[in-house]
Amino acid sequence: MRVADLKTMAEQESAALAVFRARLLVCYSAPCLAAGADAVREALEKEVAGRGLAADVQLVSTGCLGPCSRGPMVTVSQPGQADAVYEKVTPETAVAILDHHASQGPPADGFRMSPENPFLTRQMRVALANCGLIDPERIEDYIARGGYGGLAHALHELDPSEVCFEIKHSGLRGRGGGGYPTGLKWNLVRKAPGAKKYVVANGDEGDPGAYMDRTLMESDPHRVLEGMAIAGYAVGAEQGFIYVRGEYPVAAQRLDKAIKAAERLGLLGSRVLESNFNFRIDIRIGAGAFVCGEETALMASIMGLRGQPVPRPPYPAQKGLWGCPTLINNVETFGNVPDIVSKGSDWYAASGTPKCRGTKVFALCGQVENTGLVEVPMGMTLREIVYDLGGGIPGGRAFKAVQTGGPSGGCIPASHLDTPVDYEGLQQLGSIMGSGGFIVMDDRSCMVDVARFFMEFCLDESCGKCVPCRAGTVQMHRILTRITQGKAGPDDLEKLEALCEMVRDSSLCGLGQAAPNPVLSTLRWFRDEYEAHIHEKRCPAGVCRLTPSEGGER
């Protein structure tokens, strides 16, 4: 395929779509399927066939649209009109929606999400731009929306150093959580000496409550592949690996289909888009270890070894897969790349904050009205995310804290809700941006119990290689359990803090170094809760069942 063919294909596809009076996009991702998207689609299919509307109305099963608590979602796209988004659609309302949009029936406004809903209006979708709007299994859908245009532009109009410069200039930083400047990393790998280089996409998303990467891989797999191919061209790699978490079989299937489709069209494989650039992508599937999200452990796993981290330096950019320079970026980072290249780095750098450009996807969950995936510009405050996009706390309860960054992150209290979200801002509060988990908690959450939960996660997921993480997490978890049971002694808090510091400072990899974060941050903002458990044998939130003594059980 040549660049001209790509354009022709996009035009033909757009023309083919323009003939439909209405396109009904049924969200077919896991939350909507669980809520009954299957029945909705079936009812629509029957109705469309029954009324002989097949030539006027197109039914599409899409990936995730975002507002997951409101599923099943149906979006109606009509030429010349703004998209109408319907929530909590049942087979009956689906028919009413069809009536309205295809047969001039009365509006089904009762089920329509208000177009002014901040959940829709406040977002800025870059990585998620196509999610919920295209059929992830059709490469034509992606191409119709400008897909692979970034790759074509890079291959035919830019040389590798210019691509790296564009990425650097865009201000994009690693979306896996570390926030390392992406352009800098690409340049490191490009300049590293080596006949063979590799590109790896980290799709081993393991934080509890986080599903940004899964959604991206399931709903818009080609975007990730295009980002990787551009990276391959920029750093001089001919082989890419995409490491998909074992718990994401649908993502792996869709990526596999996408790779085959792209290879058939000459968008991957040998002589990509008739250039001299060759790029293959293979999928590697994880086997359920959280630590394999750590880059050195991930590489060990790709090479068929036990998934254990090794000390850095040497960094993967110098010595990675099979000793060759290797570029590792998160799936979401790659998801931003195609648009940066096709629309220009200035366009991307225009959003966000001076230090953190662009957007970030968050998985809003916990005690908020609107749970789901949101992509917002960097620098939006926590309050805007929780109250505007999230719609506030259900039942009029009080906001207590938001947990960001999963087991490596921390809890941020209500007094800091006006903090703008960026890497440094969250770090100053003792949390991290992380991959984008965003768990909102109300006054019914006990912060000691939350810390205990995350410590349990870390002790279970520790690989066991270094002593501080392997044995330290066990002891920290025991102390936290004692506190939540009301059995802790007065010296336990001191012991816990000392352990936290030691494990943070001396563990081998990021998992151990960050494992004490949930404890340290809750100690920082909610120390009184720890003290109430220990000294008064009382759980202020009423969560922990303390052994009855002076304070009694609540």
Add this chain to the structure above:
Amino acid sequence: MPVVTLTINDELVSALDGELLLKVIREQGVKLPTLCHLDGLSERGGCRLCMVEVEGIHRLQSACTTAAREGMVVRTHTDRLVSYRKMILELLFAERNHVCAVCVMNRHCELQDVAAKAGVDHVRYDYLATGLPMDTSHERFGLDQNRCILCGRCQRVCDEVEGAHTWDVMGRGAGSRVITDLNHPWGESRSCTSCGKCVQVCPTGALFNKGVTVSEMEKEPEFLTRILEGREKKQWSR
């Protein structure tokens, strides 16, 4: 290889560029404890006892995996490092059953020795009392999981020096166990050559010769450098 100058505990020291810090530090007569490191094996950086502070690097670095560089300023025994080392050793003692009084390696054990030198006289953490199984199926050697500190020496010597790769680790975190073959009894292992290198390099009484009783097991991990040097000089080739 270019030569570099660095500062260790306020003293100027010369080293080869890229030489491992642990070697440079020990050459200066500074005693730095280690458990997973053994001359002749690849470095692992797992026990974290040889951690040092390097100026300008935020994290503590394990000296066994860090290369010496020009102008580095290294500290080996700050208050923080000394207290962390003690904590790590206590964590090891609490993790499994290290009861010296009934151990075959009493008085010859590296863990015991390192702990005594670090001044560990009590353990602040809960003893986990794991009660793990033993494997005495091998005709000459035995394995007591309860005394294993997961240093990985047995795996490395078996893989790198003997070339058999009988040993490996299964499970993860606190549930990690050293295993022979695919968790088959040692005595039934098809890959084990019964060379006994793993027993010699094991720092504790986890691997031992059968037939020894309390305090009788003595090991000689230095054999490793001897045979590796011999190999290099082709001492045994015909």
